[in-house]
Amino acid sequence: MHCSAARRNQRLTMLSPSDALISASERAIGVYRRFAPISLREACLFEPTCSEYALLAIR
DSSP, X not given: OOHHHHXXXXXXXXXXXXXXXXXXXXXXXXXXHHHSOHHHHHTOOOSSOHHHHHHHHHO
């Protein structure tokens, strides 16, 4: 196994289940923000936006 791959695997195994869930949720929201259609993102009537609120609640 490559040295950097070993370090990455070690970091992944050190995450608690709740930390892993938080990390996955943050990444999913990031993907939504990057790839969701602009018309869907601009239709939000709330401040903070739902994705911003979700990130605040997660953290």
